[in-house]
Amino acid sequence: MQSTAASLFQPVQLGSLTLRNRVFMSALTRNRSVPTNVPNSVNLEHYQQRAKSAGLIVSEGVLITRQGSEWPHAPGIWNQEQISGWKKITDVVHKEGSTIFAQLWHLGRISHPEAPEQIASGQPVYAPSAISAQGGKFRFLPGAPGYVTPTAIDDPTVLLDLFEQAAINAKQAGFDGVELHGANGYLIHQFLDSTSNKRTDNWGGSVANRSRFGLLALERVIKVFGKDRVAIKLNPAGGYNDMGMPLEETIETFSYFITEADKLGIAYITLVRYLDAFDPVKRGTPHDVLDTYGHLIKNAHVFANGGFTGEEAAATIKAGKASGIFFGIPWITHPDLAKRLQYGKPLDNQVDFATLYGVYYGSEEEQRKGYVDYPAAQYEELAN
Known part of the structure; x- marks a missing residue:
């Protein structure tokens, strides 16, 4: 093992779950559940490849309902066929020794009325x-x-019902837990941000009211999985999908939300760092999210996400700023990412952006390209 990476390869306890390392796979929408939004054999192969070395896998965003979708061929979890498809995937992830949470996803205003679902x-x-x-x-x-x-x-509790049912379905599908997608300008983030939430009832206005939806969503899924199997992903610095309040209001809002979420005793809170590439309309408020909010988290693990290199990830954990690090693009291009970091192998596969999100309405075989065909490294010397 590379000594610089040693902190990444200590196990971490997540409630009753023991994660074998701290190199985690972020939720990665890839649009490969063709011809519908039911997980298929190519999806299974993708997750199985990465489960051989990942400490924790968070599924690609799993749509909790037809209403609230955007991407074609992103998988859902609102019917039995989808549950059965996911069960095959969770079974193989567990067989490979990894742990998998379902990221529950509703796009809110980022949906389009002409999208098929x-x-x-x-x-x-x-x-x-x-x-x-x-x-x-x-x-x-x-x-x-x-x-x-x-x-x-009119009544946001209708949407909370969908999150709860999705958690019930995820449990039936064999997921170890659920992560709410509270980042990147999707529904929960839309309730939190005063630029997208102008309500004058008890779901909007004050920081507490804007936080209500996300906190109640956490409580709903805790009812299903228990608090130590529930998590949330947050992107306080905003930007993506037209999110962003003034810095002072951002810090006030997320400080309150994170403090209250942590009181629920959930497993982890992922803080996503500001990335300029994810702020196309320049609405974000760049600030150090780990330094600003990390100290508020007393009960949950702090996990971090956002453009980390292996060296930076190891240093962040060694410094005590986070318990684990999520990687995105590196997991797309390196099915053996954790093993590469452990043994000092180069990350030399280049992402093919032409195939990143698949071929719209293409066949299942066409979806393999840029999805399950990135090569692993050679490790023959490890046997010596």
């Missing part, structure tokens, strides 16, 4: 308030339209 739902695009996000291109739709003005949801 949104049409099938027969419902409008819902969000906290009737405010459209800036930017965006739905390249799979004719003319690549942008975001639309959503319909303000």
Whole structure:
């Protein structure tokens, strides 16, 4: 093992779960659940490859309902066929010695009314308030339209019901726990941010009211899995999908939310660092999220995400700023990422952006390219 990476390869206890290392796989939307949004054999192969070395896998965003989807061929978990598809994946991940959480995902205003599943739902695009996000291109739709003005949801508890049912389904599918997607401008983040939430009822206005939806969503899924199998991903610095409040308000809002979420005794809170590449309309508020919020987390593990190198990840853990690090693109291009970091192998596979999100409406075989065909390194010398 490379001495510089040693801190990454100490086990970590996550409630009753023991994670074998601290090199975690972030949720990575890849649009490979063709021809529908049911996990398939190519998805299974992708997860199995990475489960051989990952300490924790968080599934790609799993859509909790037809209403609230965007990407074609992103997997869902609202019906029995999807549950059965995921069960095959969780079984093989466990066989390979890894742990897998389902990331529960509702896109809110980032959906499009002409997306296939949104049409099938027969419902409008819902969000906290009737405010459209800036930017965006739905390249799979004719003319690549942008975001639309959503319909303000009358009763947000309807959406909380969907999160709870999705957790029930995830448990049936064999997931070890669930992570709520509270980042990147999706539904929970939309409730938190005062630029997307202009409600005047008890779901908006004050910091406590804007935090209500996300905290209640956590409570709902805790009912299903127990607190030590529940987590949330947050991106306080914002930017992506047109998120971003003034810095003082950002810190006030997320300090409150994180403190209250931590009181629930959940397993971990992932803090995503600001990345300029994920702030296309320059709405974000760059600040050090680990230094700003990490000290507020007394009960949960602090996990970090956002452009880490292996060396930086090891140093962050060694410094006590986080208990584990999520990687994104490196896991896409290196199915053996954790093993490469452990044995000092180069990360020399280059991402193919042309195939990153698959071929819209392509066959299952076409979806293999840029998904399960990145090579692992050679490790023959380890046998000596």
